[in-house]
Amino acid sequence: MPELPEVEVCKRGIEPHVLNQIVSKVVVRNSKMRWPITPTISEICSEKIISVNRRAKYLLLGTSKGILMLHLGMSGTIRVIDKDTLVTKHDHFDLVLENGLALRLNDPRRFGSVLWVTEDINEHPLIIKLGPEPLSSDFTDDCLYEKSRKKTVPIKTFLMNNHIVVGVGNIYANESLFKAGIDPRKQAGKVSKKRYIELTTHIKQTLAHAIEQGGTTLKDFTQSDGKPGYFAQELLVYGRGGMLCFVCKEKLQEIKQAGRATVYCPRCQNK
Structure with a gap:
């Protein structure tokens, strides 16, 4: 299972490619992940990604309307690819950008998640009870x-x-x-x-x-x-x-x- 350093490396890897980019569309090939992909996820379309953060093992892509919260689960990978790249087995979700790139989630076991959050992210049930970040000053x-x-x-x-x-x-x-x-x-x-x-x-x-x-x-x-x-x-x-x-x-x-x-x-x- 990817641990915090792997997710942080992933966050840093995708950030230069998605930050300040406009989302043109989302492609949901299989909504049955650990939790169903949020039905209203298309609300992110036409939004600019204004922040790329990580909380625990969650990747948080922020827009003015809400936050796309991604989790890799046990076997997931996220890649930045050309939007026309051939789809392979277990490619469940694409976040397509106006710059011609796409953020693609591949997850054979489907233990990962793709959630669209419009409330305060710090009050989300998956976030609110988490302990401090180990590399932060809060962890002593x-x-x-x-x-x-x-x-x-x-x-x-x-x-x-x-x-x-x-x-x-x-x-x-x-x-x-x-x-x-x-x-x-x-x-x-x-x-x-x-x-x-x-x-x-x-x-x-x-x-x-x-x-x-x-x-x-x-x-x-x-x-x-x-x-x-x-x-x-x-x-x-x-x-x-x-x-x-x-x-x-x-x-x-x-x-x-x-x-x-x-x-x-x-x-x-x-x-």
């Missing part, structure tokens, strides 16, 4: 520590809760906990303030580095220009279960937590 060690008190869930599960902080998905939770030396199985409420200070720093650094490198290479994700990311080559623990730790040469352990793979070093992550 104090914030993370206070939210963790009396929490008995494992620290990795705690980090992946979007009500706590958005965008720290499975890959980056694994990596950040390893760098902070924290056992992913430890109860969130029993991790010390000192460790949360280190963890917050590593989360910010890990996500920022992933964005800089162009996103993690996942089999279901490509950047908007079709080129894969490169950060996967530098992962320290994720996807390396059974291999040797780069730091201490201990065998990395792999377990399941909330249905997701967790890889950790029993020697380095003992705090």
